[in-house]
Amino acid sequence: MKYTTRKKAIVLLEDGTVFYGKVVGDMEGTAFGEVCFNTGMTGYQEIFTDPSYYGQLMVMTNAHIGNYGTHVEEIESDSVKIAGLICKNFSYPYSRPSAEGSLLEFLGRNNILAVSDVDTRALVSYIRDNGAMNALISTRVDEIDQLKEELKAVPSMQGLELASKVSTKEPYFFGDANAPYRIAALDIGIKKNILRSLAERGAYIQVFPYNASIEEMKAFDPHAYFVSNGPGDPEPLKEAIATTTAMLKTGKPVFGICLGHQVLALTQGISTYKMHQGHRGINHPILNLLTGKGEITSQNHGFAISAEQAAANEGVEVTHRHLNDDTVAGIRLKNHKAFSVQYHPEASPGPHDSKYLFDEFFEAIKEAVPA
Numbered sequence: 001m002k003y004t005t006r007k008k009a010i011v012l013l014e015d016g017t018v019f020y021g022k023v024v025g026d027m028e029g030t031a032f033g034e035v036c037f038n039t040g041m042t043g044y045q046e047i048f049t050d051p052s053y054y055g056q057l058m059v060m061t062n063a064h065i066g067n068y069g070t071h072v073e074e075i076e077s078d079s080v081k082i083a084g085l086i087c088k089n090f091s092y093p094y095s096r097p098s099a100e101g102s103l104l105e106f107l108g109r110n111n112i113l114a115v116s117d118v119d120t121r122a123l124v125s126y127i128r129d130n131g132a133m134n135a136l137i138s139t140r141v142d143e144i145d146q147l148k149e150e151l152k153a154v155p156s157m158q159g160l161e162l163a164s165k166v167s168t169k170e171p172y173f174f175g176d177a178n179a180p181y182r183i184a185a186l187d188i189g190i191k192k193n194i195l196r197s198l199a200e201r202g203a204y205i206q207v208f209p210y211n212a213s214i215e216e217m218k219a220f221d222p223h224a225y226f227v228s229n230g231p232g233d234p235e236p237l238k239e240a241i242a243t244t245t246a247m248l249k250t251g252k253p254v255f256g257i258c259l260g261h262q263v264l265a266l267t268q269g270i271s272t273y274k275m276h277q278g279h280r281g282i283n284h285p286i287l288n289l290l291t292g293k294g295e296i297t298s299q300n301h302g303f304a305i306s307a308e309q310a311a312a313n314e315g316v317e318v319t320h321r322h323l324n325d326d327t328v329a330g331i332r333l334k335n336h337k338a339f340s341v342q343y344h345p346e347a348s349p350g351p352h353d354s355k356y357l358f359d360e361f362f363e364a365i366k367e368a369v370p371a
């Protein structure tokens with residue numbers, strides 16, 4: 001086996017706590033970010049390429065990462081978006097007939113540093129007790145004092161605008177130009193599977209940069225608007241909040257996912273806050289308050305909207321709640337055809353319980369489109 005003896009690497013947390021591991025492959029260097037963990041048993045490639053994770057060091061709680069290789073259809077964007085990977089066992093060999101390459105090659109092509117052989121259970125327990133915080137991973141194991149200084153310069157996730165880093169620079173089209181419905185999507189970090197989920201239900205989509213104006217979006221003559229998921233703190237997204245407010249004024253249906261949900265709440269004067277450690281995994285239980293049904297959902301967020309302000313807002317109805325901690329997981333506006341969820345109905349991989357949300361969006365579009 002090529003990688004039997006490997007160099008030591010460290011995980012250094014903002015509060016000075018150190019965990020040791022080994023560097024994956026022959027990578028070298030240091031990567032900084034907010035340390036957070038994902039409990040999904042599968043889906044590492046989708047997670048690593050999800051733009052919502054930009055700027056985060058990802059701890060995978062599943063004990064084996066890389067064992068089924070990589071496949072081009074399992075990406076959520078064109079590059080790896082996590083800042084670095086922390087795992088227990090990194091699988092150099094992989095076994096899946098349809099895999100196209102190894103995770104090692106995939107991370108290498110994207111210049112992503114990965115550290116394995118970390119006691120991830122202890123690290124995750126530590127984050128659960130002490131909250132999400134900045135951290136670094138590094139092969140410079142003998143320079144801890146210097147690394148602590150460098151870590152101080154990393155901005156806190158709170159207040160950080162990151163949508164502009166991952167959004168498309170130019171508008172582009174997705175889907176079949178002859179599809180019956182046109183949707184204008186605001187890309188503040190959009191996942192590919194959202195576009196696929198909209199296209200397969202009959203939409204031709206134009207995707208716009210994070211700072212697009214409503215005039216640019218209206219020029220596509222859309223039947224509906226979509227506000228995407230994405231990284232960072234939602235509150236600094238002044239342009240996206242203003243554009244979403246303008247979307248509502250058009251009277252057309254509006255659907256928001258995750259960061260898009262937070263932006264929709266912000267248009268209604270409902271504030272957001274940073275959670276203790278966030279929700280990241282594919283088995284999060286949600287209660288749909290409109291139907292009384294439960295859903296198992298895929299989630300990836302570190303911020304949430306204020307439950308008190310949502311409940312007190314006369315124009316807003318809370319439609320979904322997270323059953324673990326009672327946080328708000330979905331809202332709809334009473335006077336607009338607009339709704340949003342904090343989780344990922346497009347989840348790939350993940351449970352399919354929430355796909356009906358796309359169907360409801362299209363029902364609203366069909367109602368609004370003259371026959």
Ligand SMILES: NC(=O)CC[C@H](N)C(=O)O
Nearest residue numbers: 229230258259301302303
């Ligand atoms: N998946 C997302 O869109 C994440 C939204 C936001 N960045 C958060 O962490 O809460």
